[in-house]
Amino acid sequence: MSGFYADISGSRGLASRQGTTQSGISSHARGWNIGACVFCYADDGNDDVVRVSITGGSSGGPSRTIFEGGRVPEMSLADMVYRALDSAGAIQEGVICTTPEQLEEIIGFTGYR
Numbered sequence: 091m092s093g094f095y096a097d098i099s100g101s102r103g104l105a106s107r108q109g110t111t112q113s114g115i116s117s118h119a120r121g122w123n124i125g126a127c128v129f130c131y132a133d134d135g136n137d138d139v140v141r142v143s144i145t146g147g148s149s150g151g152p153s154r155t156i157f158e159g160g161r162v163p164e165m166s167l168a169d170m171v172y173r174a175l176d177s178a179g180a181i182q183e184g185v186i187c188t189t190p191e192q193l194e195e196i197i198g199f200t201g202y203r
Contacts, residue, residue, distance in 0.1 A: 093109065093110055093132060093138070094108065094109035094110070094111075094114060095109075095115070096115050096117050111136060114130055115129070115130050115131075116128065116129040116130070118145065120145060120147040120148055121147050122147050122149050123147045123148075123151070124144070124145070124146065125144070125147040125148070126142065126143070126144060127144075127153065128140065128141070128143075129141045129143075133160070139159065139160045140157070140158070140159065140160075141155055141157070141158040142156055142157040142158070143155045143156065144156055157173075
């Protein structure tokens with residue numbers, strides 16, 4: 091029985107795939123220099139988990155996981171952006187910002203709280 095489903099669309103229309111709790115399911119949407127990889131799988135307790143990574147696209151390069159978990163994170167958009175930037179090593183005092191609140195001030199967005 092399928093535990094995971096994926097849909098993708100492009101110039102040739104829609105395609106769907108299925109994965110089991112044993113196989114999981116993965117996708118990699120990419121351009122030449124950047125991409126996003128999503129992998130859905132069942133953990134040891136048979137709970138669904140999603141891992142989202144930013145990749146170097148078709149040209150290779152580094153890949154970095156920006157989220158892995160079994161629940162939608164209860165955080166603001168600024169918190170999610172801050173965590174992604176921090177995991178990429180872009181958060182340094184005086185370089186971009188040091189807190190999610192400073193990021194909200196910089197981008198002028200305080201929604202989703």
